[in-house]
Amino acid sequence: METKTILILGGYGGTGRLISRLLLKETDVNLIIAGRQREKAEELSGQLNKEFTGNRVFGRYADASHPESLATAFRGADLVLVAATTTAYVKQVAQAALSAGIDYLDIHFVTNFPLDDSLFFASTARGFYRTYDPSQGWTKAESGLRNKFCY
Numbered sequence: 320m321e322t323k324t325i326l327i328l329g330g331y332g333g334t335g336r337l338i339s340r341l342l343l344k345e346t347d348v349n350l351i352i353a354g355r356q357r358e359k360a361e362e363l364s365g366q367l368n369k370e371f372t373g374n375r376v377f378g379r380y381a382d383a384s385h386p387e388s389l390a391t392a393f394r395g396a397d398l399v400l401v402a403a404t405t406t407a408y409v410k411q412v413a414q415a416a417l418s419a420g421i422d423y424l425d426i427h428f429v430t431n432f433p434l435d436d437s438l439f440f441a442s443t444a445r446g447f448y449r450t451y452d453p454s455q456g457w458t459k460a461e462s463g464l465r466n467k468f469c470y
Contacts, residue, residue: 343371384408
């Protein structure tokens with residue numbers, strides 16, 4: 320089976336770093352760390368390639384507010400995982416992923432949530448999901464919940 324490549328938008332931020340390390344530890348995927356600051360993406364890529372075997376991490380420039388940069392950044396990726404606070408550009412990022420023919424996953428850890436402060440949310444092309452523990456699976460969230468509390 321062909322090795323998949325996941326682009327993490329906002330990959331050098333706190334959430335992106337955690338997800339990157341988890342994916343490198345538990346899978347054989349290649350990663351593209353992407354964000355507005357190419358230097359930070361490349362710096363983290365170098366650190367991760369020293370920390371994990373296989374030279375599987377690459378840094379790349381991507382700016383959610385510029386569709387052209389997204390189209391360029393998404394080349395060669397099988398999935399874009401959004402770990403950045405790009406709420407103003409969600410539709411633009413999702414459209415760029417669809418145009419590139421790749422899958423899209425936007426995951427957020429929500430704090431100060433009115434119901435509970437430990438919910439995880441994932442928005443995909445197939446729907447909106449929530450969980451308290453991602454290792455235990457995901458439940459389809461009601462659309463009203465998404466519309467009221469998430470952007």
